[in-house]
Amino acid sequence: MNWADLNLMPAMPEIFLLAALSVILVLDLFIPDERRGLTYGLSLLTLAGCAAIQYLTWPTAPVETFSHMYVADALGATIKLMMYVSTAAVLVYTRQYVADRGMFRGEYYTLALFALLGMDVMVSASHFLTLYIGLELLSLALYALIALRRDSASASEAAMKYFVLGALASGLLLYGMSMVYGGTGSLQISTIAHVIHAGTGNTVLLVFGLVFLVAGLCFKLGAVPFHMWVPDVYQGSPTAVTLMVGAAPKLAAFVFLIRILGQGMQNMLVDWQGMLMMVAVLSMAIGNITAIVQTNIKRMLAYSTISHMGFLLVGFLVGNAEGYSSAMYYAIIYVLMSMAAFGILLALSRAGFECEKISDLKGLNQRNSWYALLMLLTMFSMAGIPPLAGFYAKFAVIRAALDAQMVPLAVFAVVMSLIGAFYYLRVVRTMYFDDAEDQSAIVVRPEMKLTLSVNALALLALGVLPEGLISLCYDAIKQSLTLL
Amino acid sequence: MLTNLLSLVIWVPVLFGLLVLTTGGDERAGLARWIALVGALAGFLLSIPLFTSFTELHGGMQFEEMRPWITTLGINYHLGVDGLSMLFVVLNSFTTLIVVIAGWQVIQKRTAQYMAAFLIMSGMINGAFAAMDAILFYVFFEAMLIPMYLIIGVWGGPRRVYASIKFFLYTLLGSLLMLVAFIYLYFKAGNTFEIAAFQDLKLAFDVQIMLFIAFFLSFAVKVPMWPVHTWLPDAHVEAPTGGSIVLAAITLKIGAYGFLRFALPIVPDASRALSGVMITLSLIAVVYIGLVALVQTDMKKLVAYSSISHMGFVTLGIFMFAGNTQNVWAVEGALIQMVSHGFVSAAMFFCIGVMYDRVHSRNIADYGGVANTMPIFAAFMMLFSMANSGLPATSGFVGEFMVILGAVQVNFWYAVLAATTLIFGAAYTLWMFKRVIFGEIANAHVAALKDVNKREFLVLALLALTVLGMGLYPQAFIDKMHLSVNDLIAHVAQSKL
Numbered sequence: 001m002n003w004a005d006l007n008l009m010p011a012m013p014e015i016f017l018l019a020a021l022s023v024i025l026v027l028d029l030f031i032p033d034e035r036r037g038l039t040y041g042l043s044l045l046t047l048a049g050c051a052a053i054q055y056l057t058w059p060t061a062p063v064e065t066f067s068h069m070y071v072a073d074a075l076g077a078t079i080k081l082m083m084y085v086s087t088a089a090v091l092v093y094t095r096q097y098v099a100d101r102g103m104f105r106g107e108y109y110t111l112a113l114f115a116l117l118g119m120d121v122m123v124s125a126s127h128f129l130t131l132y133i134g135l136e137l138l139s140l141a142l143y144a145l146i147a148l149r150r151d152s153a154s155a156s157e158a159a160m161k162y163f164v165l166g167a168l169a170s171g172l173l174l175y176g177m178s179m180v181y182g183g184t185g186s187l188q189i190s191t192i193a194h195v196i197h198a199g200t201g202n203t204v205l206l207v208f209g210l211v212f213l214v215a216g217l218c219f220k221l222g223a224v225p226f227h228m229w230v231p232d233v234y235q236g237s238p239t240a241v242t243l244m245v246g247a248a249p250k251l252a253a254f255v256f257l258i259r260i261l262g263q264g265m266q267n268m269l270v271d272w273q274g275m276l277m278m279v280a281v282l283s284m285a286i287g288n289i290t291a292i293v294q295t296n297i298k299r300m301l302a303y304s305t306i307s308h309m310g311f312l313l314v315g316f317l318v319g320n321a322e323g324y325s326s327a328m329y330y331a332i333i334y335v336l337m338s339m340a341a342f343g344i345l346l347a348l349s350r351a352g353f354e355c356e357k358i359s360d361l362k363g364l365n366q367r368n369s370w371y372a373l374l375m376l377l378t379m380f381s382m383a384g385i386p387p388l389a390g391f392y393a394k395f396a397v398i399r400a401a402l403d404a405q406m407v408p409l410a411v412f413a414v415v416m417s418l419i420g421a422f423y424y425l426r427v428v429r430t431m432y433f434d435d436a437e438d439q440s441a442i443v444v445r446p447e448m449k450l451t452l453s454v455n456a457l458a459l460l461a462l463g464v465l466p467e468g469l470i471s472l473c474y475d476a477i478k479q480s481l482t483l484l
Numbered sequence: 485m486l487t488n489l490l491s492l493v494i495w496v497p498v499l500f501g502l503l504v505l506t507t508g509g510d511e512r513a514g515l516a517r518w519i520a521l522v523g524a525l526a527g528f529l530l531s532i533p534l535f536t537s538f539t540e541l542h543g544g545m546q547f548e549e550m551r552p553w554i555t556t557l558g559i560n561y562h563l564g565v566d567g568l569s570m571l572f573v574v575l576n577s578f579t580t581l582i583v584v585i586a587g588w589q590v591i592q593k594r595t596a597q598y599m600a601a602f603l604i605m606s607g608m609i610n611g612a613f614a615a616m617d618a619i620l621f622y623v624f625f626e627a628m629l630i631p632m633y634l635i636i637g638v639w640g641g642p643r644r645v646y647a648s649i650k651f652f653l654y655t656l657l658g659s660l661l662m663l664v665a666f667i668y669l670y671f672k673a674g675n676t677f678e679i680a681a682f683q684d685l686k687l688a689f690d691v692q693i694m695l696f697i698a699f700f701l702s703f704a705v706k707v708p709m710w711p712v713h714t715w716l717p718d719a720h721v722e723a724p725t726g727g728s729i730v731l732a733a734i735t736l737k738i739g740a741y742g743f744l745r746f747a748l749p750i751v752p753d754a755s756r757a758l759s760g761v762m763i764t765l766s767l768i769a770v771v772y773i774g775l776v777a778l779v780q781t782d783m784k785k786l787v788a789y790s791s792i793s794h795m796g797f798v799t800l801g802i803f804m805f806a807g808n809t810q811n812v813w814a815v816e817g818a819l820i821q822m823v824s825h826g827f828v829s830a831a832m833f834f835c836i837g838v839m840y841d842r843v844h845s846r847n848i849a850d851y852g853g854v855a856n857t858m859p860i861f862a863a864f865m866m867l868f869s870m871a872n873s874g875l876p877a878t879s880g881f882v883g884e885f886m887v888i889l890g891a892v893q894v895n896f897w898y899a900v901l902a903a904t905t906l907i908f909g910a911a912y913t914l915w916m917f918k919r920v921i922f923g924e925i926a927n928a929h930v931a932a933l934k935d936v937n938k939r940e941f942l943v944l945a946l947l948a949l950t951v952l953g954m955g956l957y958p959q960a961f962i963d964k965m966h967l968s969v970n971d972l973i974a975h976v977a978q979s980k981l
Contacts, residue, residue, distance in 0.1 A: 365638075369509075369597070380630055385656075386623040392554075395619075395663070399557065402667045410667075414660040421656055425633070425649055433637040433645050467554045474556055 007065040010072030013054045013080060014120045020046040021113045028106030036104055040095060043109040044088055047116075051084040062480055064126055068188055071126035075328075075480035078472060079123050079255050083248040086335055087116050090247060092451045093343045094240035096444070100351035101238060103148050111148070112244060115141035119252035125259060128177045128187040135173070135220070138252065139166050142245055146237045158236025165219070165229045173216030179209030180264075189264040196267045207271055213260055214275050220253045221309045224282035234302035239349060239356075242298060243342040246305060247335050254331040257316060262324055262481060269319045276317040277409065283310025284416040291423045297358045300423060301341055304382060307420055308334050314413050315397035318404045325477040326396035329470055333381075333393040333462070340378040340456040344371055347444045347452060358427060363436025371442060372431045374456035381459040383424040384417050389462035396470065489533060490547050490563040493573060494611045497527040497580065501603030504596050513595035517588060520599035524577075524584040527606060531577035535964070538570055543967030545616065546570070553620070558675045562616040567968025568744050568819065569613040571961060572737055575826045576613070578950075579733045580606040583726040585943050586834055590725065590841055591639060598639055601631035602726060609734055613741065618666040618677040622659070625738065629655055632727065632735070640722040647715075647722035654715040658702035662746075665698035669750070683749040686980050692754035699747040706739030709762075709799055710769040713792045720788035721846070725837030728784065732791050732829035737822045740798045744815075744972065748805065752976040755803070762803040767901045769796025774908035778915070783839075784846045786916055787832045790872060793905060794825050800902060801887040804894050805976055814890025815969050816962055821883025823961060824871075824954055828880055831868040831947040835861070838940055839920075843929045848919050852926030857933040862921045864936075864944040869917040871951045873910035879954035 008015060024046065028039050054077055062073035091112065098104045118137030125131040143166070147159035181187050183205035184195040195201045219226035234242050261272055287307030294300035312334070315327035348355035348364075348371070355361070365372040381390035394417055401410040444452075462469055500523025507516040538546060545564035553561040565573060583602050591598045608631070611624035629652055637648035666677065673681040687695070705712045716736075720728050748755050755762075770793055777789035801818025804811050838861060839854065840846055855862035871878035874885075884905065891899035925931050936944065954961060 365594075365597075376630075385630060386626045391623070391626075392557075395667075396557065398664065399667050399670075402664065403671060407664075407668075410664055411661070414664055418653065418657050418660055422649070422653060425652055428633070429637060429645055429649065432634060433648070467556060470554060471556045 007063070009057060010059070010063045010065045011070055011124065012057050013050045014117060014124065016053050017046065017050050017113065017117050017120065020049065021110060021117065024113070025106070025110050028110065031106070036106070039106050039109050040091065043091055043113060046113065047084050047088040047091075051081060051088075054081050054084065068190070069127040069130045070124050072124060073480035074476040075255065075258070076123045078476045079251050079328075080120055082332055082335065083116060083119055083123075083251055086248045086251075086339055087112065089339055089343075089451050089455060090240075090243050092448050093243065093339070093346050095448065097238070097240045097346045097349055100349075101149065103238065103240070108145070108148060111141045111145050115145065115244065116248065119248060122252045123255045126189050128180070128189070128260075131256065131259060132170075132174065132177065134252075135256065136170065138249060139170070142241075142249070145241045145244060146233065148241070149238055152238070154236040155238060155241075158233045161229055161236075162233045169216045169219035169226070172212045172219070176209045176212030176216060179205050179212065183209060189259060192264045193266060196265060206265075206268065210265060210268060210271055211275070213265075214272055214279075217253070217257050217260065218279050220256060221250070221313075222306055223279045223309045223313060224286045224306060225279075227283065227286070227306045230306055231299050231302040234305070235296055235299045235356075239298065239342060239345055239354065243339065243346070246301075246338050246342065250305075250309075250338075251331055251335055254312065254328065258324060258328075258481075262316075262319075266319070266481075273317050273319060276313050280310045280313035280317060281409070281412060283307060283313065284413060285310075288416050288419045288423075292419070294423070295358055296356055297345065297361070297427070298356055300358065301338065304420070304423070305334075305338065307416065308382075310416075311394060311397055311413060314409060315400050318400045318406070320400075320404070321474070321477050321481065322403055323400040324481065325470075325474040326393075326400040328473040328477060329396050330393040332469065332473070333389045333459075336455060336458060336462075337378055337382050337390060340374065340452065340459065341382070343448075343452045343455060344375045344378070347371060347442060347448065350440075350443065358430055360438070361427060361430045362434040362438070364431040366436045367439065368442050370453075374452060375431060376428055377456050377459050379424040379427050381463070383421040385421070387460070387463040389459045389466065391463060392466040392470065488549065489530065490549055490565065490573075490610075490614045493527060493530050493534065493577065494563075494607045494614065496530060496607075497523055497577075497603040497610070498607035500524075500526065501600040501607070504600040504603065507596045510593070510595060513592070516596035516599055517584075520584050520603060523603050524581040524606070527603075527610075528577040528581045531574045531610075534565065534570055535574050538565075538964055540963050540967065543567060543969075543971035548616070553617075557619075558670065559619045559677050560617045561620060562678065563611075563614045563620075564616045565614055567965035568972070569741065570964060571819070571823050572613045572734070572741060572826075573610050575737075575823055576606060576609045576734045579730060579826065579830055582830060582834070582943055582946065583729055585939060586729065586837065587724070587726045588939055590837070594638065598635070598724075598726075601635050602730065605631040605635075605730065609738070612738055616679055618669070618679055618682065620677075621679070622663055622666060626656070626659060628735065632731070635727040636719055636723045639724040640727070642722075643718070644722045647718040650715050651719040654705055654712070658705040658712075661698040662702035665695050668695070679745065682746075683975065685750070687751065689753055689757075689981055692751040692980070693757070696747060696751045696754035696758060699742065699751070703739040703742035703747065704765075706742065707736055707795050707799060708739065708792060709765050710773060710792070710796070711765075713769070713773070716792060717785050717788045720791075720833075721782060721784045725833060725840070728833040728837075729830045732787075732833060733826040736791065736795055737826060740795065740802065740818065740822055743799065743802050744819075748802070748976050749972065751980075753979055753981055755805075755976070759803040759805070763800060763898060766796045766800035766803065767898065769793060770800065770902055770905050771908070774905055774912065777912040778908065780912075781848055782846050783836045783848055783916060783920070784833070786848075786912060787829065787836065787872075790832075790909065790912060791825070791829050793909070794821065794829075797821050797884060797887055797902065797905065798825070800898070801883075801890060804887075804890050804898075805973055811890045811893060812966075812969055812973055813886050814894075815973065816965060817883050817886025817890055819883075819965050819969070820879075820886060820958060820961060824879035824883050824951075827947055827950045827954065828868060828871045828878075831864075831944070831951065832872055834943060834947065835865045835868060838936060842933055845929075848916055850927070851920040851930060852923045853921075853930055854933060855921045856925050857930060858935045860941065861936045861944075864948055865917065865921060867948055868951065869913045871955070872913045874906050877952070877955045879951045879958070881955060882958040
């Protein structure tokens with residue numbers, strides 16, 4: 001490698017993140033407990049810095065660096081910007097929650113930033129190894145985060161489950177990658193794409209590898225039949241960490257999917273399309289139907305996540321620019337929605353009380369009509385009712401499926417979203433139609449109230465004026481994917 | 485000002501609704517009521533030029549507005565009204581005003597949210613009638629479910645939770661398949677969601693049948709046609725008075741309007757082929773539901789079933805387009821019936837609401853001899869009951885008469901069956917009226933009744949004026965819609981195969 005040619009610019013946000021993270025890690029050792037707010041502030045500042053650098057170094061065309069192992073393109077930049085914003089929001093939402101539960105320590109923030117760094121690396125990878133390194137960095141940080149409350153049995157159990165099953169999925173992925181390597185002679189995504197396109201690879205090996213890759217990817221997304229960990233981890237983790245597992249990592253998983261299948265194995269579309277279709281159909285059905293009977297709202301949102309991932313896959317498996325961009329739009333909107341939903345749960349939790357059951361939301365409209373309205377917007381958006389952003393996400397996905405003549409799939413998705421509406425409506429019903437049992441005041445830090453309001457109202461704003469974000473996704477996909 | 489009139493009619497009520505929400509809790513309910521009244525009045529006044537400046541010289545779109553909205557997905561913010569839709573925008577704005585006045589004292593719990601829900605819903609409904617882009621229509625069509633769900637669920641009766649969820653899911657089921665149909669048509673029409681482009685599209689017969697089924701599921705639930713009507717009695721009984729008024733007067737009309745705007749012009753051959761089925765379903769609604777209404781013991785349920793029966797008349801009129809050119813009458817009759825039913829059903833539900841506020845019962849058996857204690861109210865209710873039974877000189881007569889005239893042209897026996905409504909309608913309405921209003925004072929509650937106050941009198945008088953006005957001079961309404969209906973019939977007469 002010639003050091004003079006080393007282009008560090010594409011990795012600038014990550015370099016900044018790592019540097020700042022190291023500083024925080026060391027500095028935190030010297031900060032006494034009562035001034036822990038400093039770590040919180042510095043973490044937010046770091047995220048703001050990352051977002052600013054990301055914005056200033058916006059790639060107008062894909063740039064590869066580090067011997068083609070790393071890429072900066074519009075897809076990565078858009079998703080990373082979203083991840084910085086959502087991680088910052090997550091830190092704001094969880095500030096009081098972690099303080100009330102003895103988790104307000106330096107590790108919480110450094111682990112969160114390490115997870116983010118892992119996601120950044122995943123998103124910017126143009127090589128299977130880089131992808132894998134990023135994924136492991138993310139996963140290890142998340143395992144530790146879940147187990148951060150050592151004295152909580154359910155959290156330890158969730159961490160253990162996530163760790164064992166996550167390791168299994170990583171194994172599957174690695175095995176799949178090794179087969180692809182055997183079939184094409186390369187781990188670099190663009191080379192793999194060229195070899196498959198030219199038809200010179202070993203097809204049998206490639207198809208076998210593909211099966212393992214799809215299994216591993218579906219595990220990371222939490223799609224059926226690799227979804228068993230999702231409800232347990234969502235329910236068992238402290239709500240703050242559930243939010244961290246459920247928000248930005250879904251964006252990273254989406255890019256993971258697109259880098260491997262969309263960029264690397266686009267020419268094996270016929271092979272993976274059928275697999276993903278089954279996964280998507282099962283995810284929507286099992287996710288939505290099982291969510292109906294849940295009484296724990298975190299578990300309900302976990303099943304709802306599974307169904308949302310099914311929807312995302314419907315867009316993705318179409319396998320063209322429209323399909324990918326609809327899936328990308330879906331992923332971004334999904335993250336906004338799940339952040340708002342868990343944000344409300346965090347706002348309603350306080351020291352010694354976890355807002356976990358649907359019935360804990362009873363009469364929220366009487367207690368505080370503003371938070372009830374925000375949750376109402378979020379729930380209707382998740383149900384896909386216009387004029388909220390969730391509608392356009394579903395609309396774009398169904399449109400892409402119909403464009404590809406997949407009429408039965410589109411109709412199935414539509415019927416499933418009807419079933420989904422039932423349990424979202426039940427949450428609204430609990431908030432608005434039932435009388436409050438718990439009359440205690442809802443105390444929320446002002447910065448959290450502001451962020452949460454902006455978050456939920458963004459769902460309405462993006463519903464009334466969706467054009468900007470939709471075309472942003474479309475342009476990013478167009479720029480980053482050279483469909484052979 | 486006229487260039488943005490439709491946008492104003494849609495968004496002024498919505499903005500006032502949001503403004504009402506900002507007044508907060510019930511300690512400032514008075515302020516919320518006044519803002520709501522100003523908003524409803526502004527919405528109604530803005531809608532009046534739609535009627536007065538509406539030209540009768542052509543049947544095309546008027547007051548058109550066109551802006552790109554979501555260009556990536558090919559969706560435009562395209563508004564316009566013609567003779568089929570204009571009256572409903574005005575009717576809706578008028579009804580919103582009535583609802584705000586009707587809920588003035590009755591709603592003491594979360595008043596601001598109640599008023600805001602109605603104002604926002606009013607804007608959404610206007611949008612659905614004015615939308616010329618299929619997705620824009622769909623957005624408004626679905627968005628109105630949210631406030632209605634809350635209205636039934638928060639301010640409704642004992643079984644409100646069941647009724648509200650049933651209402652929501654029933655309506656959502658139909659409309660989701662319509663969305664798929666829209667997207668299918670979008671690709672057929674060359675990446676546009678313009679309804680006009682859909683209407684000019686050539687479609688194979690089997691495709692037309694599939695699309696018709698999608699439209700049917702969506703709009704038949706909304707109308708509601710037999711046998712997908714079961715949500716309506718539940719929703720009506722549990723909804724507060726204002727909710728019942730808007731449901732009966734406006735939202736049911738969107739279903740019938742949908743048939744006229746989408747099903748007939750986009751899939752005319754399927755509509756013609758299936759018109760026999762639709763007429764049969766309509767006649768079942770007219771006759772069977774009329775009989776069901778007869779045995780009801782709950783006043784609200786009775787009027788709810790009467791609504792279904794009357795809406796059966798509307799769909800009957802619409803689907804007799806397939807006969808011959810004379811059947812401009814049937815379709816116009818259906819439209820007149822829709823407007824008239826908007827006034828009459830609003831009035832009937834309001835009357836029941838007036839009694840319910842005093843006695844807190846909707847059971848017919850709990851009343852008797854109300855005329856002795858509430859003579860002014862009894863006189864008004866008499867008029868509305870007559871209109872509901874289709875007495876000449878009230879608005880209820882005109883539409884039914886025109887539809888029956890149209891039916892005679894198609895098939896004599898259709899007309900005979902349809903005409904039974906004049907008997908059943910009179911029977912269930914007047915029998916209820918007799919049991920509630922006439923006779924000896926039945927109990928202490930009735931003896932303690934006070935006659936209508938000024939606010940209630942105002943509402944009743946406004947409704948009485950419109951019911952009589954429309955009955956005596958229907959030509960004013962028919963003229964507005966005549967050319968649009970002619971164009972529609974001419975368009976539908978041409979095969980699209």
